[in-house]
Structures are given as C-alpha cells and as structure tokens.
Amino acid sequence: MLKITNLSATVADKTILDGLTLEVNADEVHAIMGPNGAGKSTLAYVLGGRPGYEVTGGSVEFLGKDLLDLEPHERAALGFFLGFQYPVEIPGVSNVQFLREALNSQRKARGEEPLSGGDFLKLAREKAGLLKMDMEMLKRQVNVGFSGGEKKRAEMVQMGILDPKFAVLDETDSGLDIDALRIVGDGINTIMRAPDKAVLLITHYQRLLDVVKPDYVHVLARGKIVKTGGPELALRLEEEGYEVVAA
Amino acid sequence: MSELATLPTKRDEDWRYADGEYLAAADAQAINHWRTLEVPAGETRSEIKAHQSGGMTDRLRVHVGKGGRFEAFHSITGGKYSRVEIEVTLEEGAHFEFGGVTVGSGDKVQEFVTRVIHSEPNGTSNQVVRAVQWGKSVGNFLGRIEVVRDAQKTDAAQNFRALLLEKGATANTKPELEIFADDVLCAHGAAIGAMDEQARFYMAARGLTPEAAQRLLVQAFIGDAFASLDDDDTRERMVEGALAQLEGARIENPV
Numbered sequence: 001m002l003k004i005t006n007l008s009a010t011v012a013d014k015t016i017l018d019g020l021t022l023e024v025n026a027d028e029v030h031a032i033m034g035p036n037g038a039g040k041s042t043l044a045y046v047l048g049g050r051p052g053y054e055v056t057g058g059s060v061e062f063l064g065k066d067l068l069d070l071e072p073h074e075r076a077a078l079g080f081f082l083g084f085q086y087p088v089e090i091p092g093v094s095n096v097q098f099l100r101e102a103l104n105s106q107r108k109a110r111g112e113e114p115l116s117g118g119d120f121l122k123l124a125r126e127k128a129g130l131l132k133m134d135m136e137m138l139k140r141q142v143n144v145g146f147s148g149g150e151k152k153r154a155e156m157v158q159m160g161i162l163d164p165k166f167a168v169l170d171e172t173d174s175g176l177d178i179d180a181l182r183i184v185g186d187g188i189n190t191i192m193r194a195p196d197k198a199v200l201l202i203t204h205y206q207r208l209l210d211v212v213k214p215d216y217v218h219v220l221a222r223g224k225i226v227k228t229g230g231p232e233l234a235l236r237l238e239e240e241g242y243e244v245v246a247a
Numbered sequence: 248m249s250e251l252a253t254l255p256t257k258r259d260e261d262w263r264y265a266d267g268e269y270l271a272a273a274d275a276q277a278i279n280h281w282r283t284l285e286v287p288a289g290e291t292r293s294e295i296k297a298h299q300s301g302g303m304t305d306r307l308r309v310h311v312g313k314g315g316r317f318e319a320f321h322s323i324t325g326g327k328y329s330r331v332e333i334e335v336t337l338e339e340g341a342h343f344e345f346g347g348v349t350v351g352s353g354d355k356v357q358e359f360v361t362r363v364i365h366s367e368p369n370g371t372s373n374q375v376v377r378a379v380q381w382g383k384s385v386g387n388f389l390g391r392i393e394v395v396r397d398a399q400k401t402d403a404a405q406n407f408r409a410l411l412l413e414k415g416a417t418a419n420t421k422p423e424l425e426i427f428a429d430d431v432l433c434a435h436g437a438a439i440g441a442m443d444e445q446a447r448f449y450m451a452a453r454g455l456t457p458e459a460a461q462r463l464l465v466q467a468f469i470g471d472a473f474a475s476l477d478d479d480d481t482r483e484r485m486v487e488g489a490l491a492q493l494e495g496a497r498i499e500n501p502v
Contacts, residue, residue, distance in 0.1 A: 048448075048452050049451075049452075050448050050452075051444065051448065071451070071457075072448065072451035072452050073451045073452075073454050073455055073456050073457070075452075076451070076452060076453055076454035077454050081452075082452045084449065084452075087449070088445045088446050088448075088449035089446075090446050090449070090450070090463075090464070090467065091467060092466070092467025092468065092470050092471070093463055093464070093466075093467045097463070098450070098453070098463065099453070101455060101459060101463065102450070102453035102454045102455050103454070105454045105455050105456055105459055106454035109454070158453065162453065162454065
C-alpha cells in the first residue's frame with residue numbers, strides 16, 4: 001500500500017531523513033518509535049507534503065501512485081490522512097463547515113457526489129459518538145479553545161469522517177489521559193482496522209500500543225530505520241531504552 | 248474662495264493614502280458632499296452598504312442623541328478609488344457600531360475614514376475593519392477617536408487587521424486617539440499579515456484545494472467585521488458578496 005524507498009529529506013538545508021526504507025501493506029499496523037530528533041515527525045510531514053520539507057532522494061509509492069508528485073490535498077483525496085502532533089487552530093471556521101467542505105472536496109476529486117448537509121451531520125454525529133465527543137464541540141471553531149486531549153480526539157473524529165485508506169498518526173497519544181487514550185485507541189481500531197486499510201503510528205510510548213496492537217515495530221534513528229521487529233520490540237524499548245536496543 | 252471649489256490633495260492628512268489621480272480629476276462638489284443623519288435620543292438607525300462600483304466617495308455625518316445607537320456596516324469591493332467616510336458625534340450614553348471590509352485587487356485604492364466624537368459621558372463605540380488585498384491594491388483605515396473633557400466613562404474600541412495575499416499589495420492604518428477626559432477606556436489594535444501557512448497546510452492535508460482553503464480563511468477573517476450584524480441573512484449576504492471578489496482571483500506572487 002505504502003512503499004518508501006531510500007527516502008532522504010532536508011529541512012532548512014539540514015538532512016533529517018537519510019535513506020529511509022519502509023513498506024506497509026494493507027491490513028497492517030506499523031509503529032515507529034525513536035529518540036527525539038530522529039526524524040519521526042519529519043517523516044510524517046514529508047509524507048503529507050508540508051511546504052519547507054524538501055525531498056532530496058528516494059521515492060514513495062502510495063496505492064500505485066507517486067505520492068511525492070501530488071499536492072497535499074491530492075494526497076488526501078487519494079486516501080492519505082495525516083494526524084497532526086499539534087493540530088492547528090482555525091479561528092472563525094467551525095469544525096462542521098471545515099470538515100464538510102474537506103470531505104466534499106475529496107469526493108469531488110474522486111468523482112463522487114457531494115454529501116448533503118443532513119447526511120453530513122448524521123455522519124459527523126456517528127463519528128463524534130465513536131470518540132465520545134459532544135456534537136456541540138464540532139459546532140465550535142476548529143481546535144480553538146480545545147484542550148490538548150480534545151484536539152487529539154477531534155483529529156480522530158476528522159479521520160472517522162474522512163475515512164482514509166492510510167493514516168500516519170504523529171504522536172496522537174501525547175497529551176491524553178488514560179481514559180482518553182483508551183477512547184482514542186479504540187477509535188483508531190474501529191476506523192482503521194480493516195482489510196483494505198493500514199496505519200503508521202508514531203509514538204514514544206508502549207501504552208497506545210497496548211490498545212492499538214501493531215504488527216510491526218520499527219526504530220527510527222539518525223534518519224533511517226535501524227531495527228524492525230514485532231510487538232515485543234516495543235516492550236524491550238520501554239524496558240531498556242533506545243541506546244541499548246537500537247545500538 | 249468657496250469651500251466647494253477646493254479639492255482635497257494627498258497633502259491633507261485625512262487624504263494621505265488616497266488615490267492622487269482620482270483626486271486630481273474629481274468633481275469638487277461631489278467630493279465635498281456630506282450626507283447627514285440625525286438619530287433621535289433612544290432610537291437606533293443602521294446603514295448597510297456594499298460598494299461595488301468604483302470612483303466614489305461616500306461621506307456621512309451622523310449625530311446620535313442621548314442613549315441612541317447608530318450601526319454602519321460597509322463593504323468596499325470597487326475601485327479604482329473608493330472611500331467611505333463617517334463622522335459620528337455621540338451624546339450621553341449613545342453607541343456607534345462600525346464594521347468595514349475592503350476586498351481588492353489590481354490597482355484599487357479602498358479606504359475607510361472614521362471620526363468618532365464622544366461629546367458627552369458614558370458613550371461607547373466599537374469599530375472593526377478588515378482589509379483583504381492582492382495585486383497592487385491598497386486598503387486603508389484612518390480612524391480618529393476624540394473624547395472631550397466632559398465625556399467621562401467613554402468606552403471606545405477600534406480594531407484593524409489586514410490580510411495581504413500577494414506581494415505588492417498594501418495596507419495602511421492610522422489610529423488617532425485624542426483624549427481629554429481622564430476616566431475612559433480606549434482600545435485600539437492593528438495588525439497586517441499574510442495567510443496563516445500552518446492553517447493552509449492543515450486544510451490541504453484534509454483535502455481542501457488551495458482555493459477552497461483560501462476562501463474559508465478569508466471568510467473567517469472578514470467575518471469579524473460583520474459579527475455584530477444581528478440579521479443572519481444580511482450578514483451572510485455581505486460576507487458572500489465580498490468573497491465573490493476572490494472567485495477566479497489570480498494570486499501569482501503569494502506573500
């Protein structure tokens with residue numbers, strides 16, 4: 001589904017990704033762990049197409065297409081979702097309006113009919129319920145006045161509504177209390193655990209992986225994958241630390 | 248020399264950002280014409296206007312009686328030179344509410360000029376102006392607030408923000424506060440900036456095209472100026488009318 005080959009990227013002329021190779025197939029959950037500054041968020045932004053992140057080598061194939069050749073909104077329409085570590089506030093724009101326009105933009109790009117206001121609200125209510133988020137929150141401005149945990153939950157409501165094929169979730173577990181972590185983890189499983197979907201979780205902690213069980217765990221250090229294993233690798237990292245395990 | 252024969256020039260402080268070519272060729276009588284409005288004590292008057300055609304000056308002098316209220320909401324989308332000027336004198340406890348939006352491209356010069364005179368105690372005023380400019384267009388707000396010696400407990404606020412979508416566009420603002428009373432609140436704020444890059448990427452990551460994202464951000468931006476417009480339909484019409492200028496806009500050198 002997603003095939004990253006020898007990917008290198010710079011930010012402000014500094015090399016952050018340095019020959020990263022990773023393949024994620026449908027029906028798989030992969031976790032990427034790694035020390036601060038290893039390039040985890042850079043990988044997420046490069047895949048999302050954020051301006052300022054320059055690809056200097058390698059390739060990324062997504063559902064048979066050259067992902068790096070597409071604009072960010074085209075990647076989204078193709079079924080690529082980026083869950084932000086720091087979701088952005090958009091004053092003056094309500095979640096409902098934002099998400100309805102986003103969904104209908106994606107549908108238009110795919111040649112599908114737009115969703116009516118009523119149908120959209122029904123869909124939004126269902127997905128908000130999944131994340132135990134009050135519908136009133138969705139009528140408020142995008143992420144404005146939301147706590148850190150609410151922002152992360154709202155990200156997952158967005159993911160539920162947009163229904164992507166593939167999601168890169170950048171530290172979606174940071175800032176969540178134990179109950180919220182369970183709700184968000186269950187949400188990820190419900191929305192993304194399907195034979196035709198896949199997830200790349202970027203995380204520092206084992207606790208999210210207790211809920212969203214990964215098939216593969218990778219250690220990212222110095223801009224490349226330095227170790228790959230099963231779920232047990234995350235447990236070892238938790239106990240022994242990156243320096244010992246990924247040395 | 249009669250007053251009517253005199254044309255303002257850019258040397259006049261209140262006309263310093265105006266379009267010189269327009270002024271030189273303007274009809275002195277038209278440009279010096281003031282409409283007047285009297286708001287009786289305790290009553291409310293409002294004026295809502297969308298200025299779509301260019302080459303105009305609209306000057307209004309208002310007197311608001313005790314406890315009265317005057318509301319004005321204007322959008323300027325025309326050019327080459329468009330000027331809306333409002334002078335309001337507030338008696339005791341009277342209120343002035345103003346929302347203004349300029350949306351312009353090409354070489355349009357669009358401006359709001361206000362003068363609010365708090366002539367008696369307990370008066371309040373609130374002004375919100377938003378400018379969205381691209382091309383080589385110019386958006387201006389000259390806002391003067393005067394509080395006379397006896398006008399204690401005056402509460403006046405003025406806020407201007409400009410969004411420049413393209414290199415070469417300009418916004419000018421000149422807040423002037425002349426306060427002779429000692430127990431008053433006068434707040435003013437001004438900011439000129441570009442489109443929020445983070446918000447733009449966030450919206451793109453959710454599937455919005457650059458045009459759709461821009462439209463949504465501009466809609467939110469100018470919405471502030473009409474937020475205190477009570478009638479939902481009218482507010483929507485004003486915002487949509489201003490946004491229509493963005494349709495097919497060619498932004499070639501984004502800021």
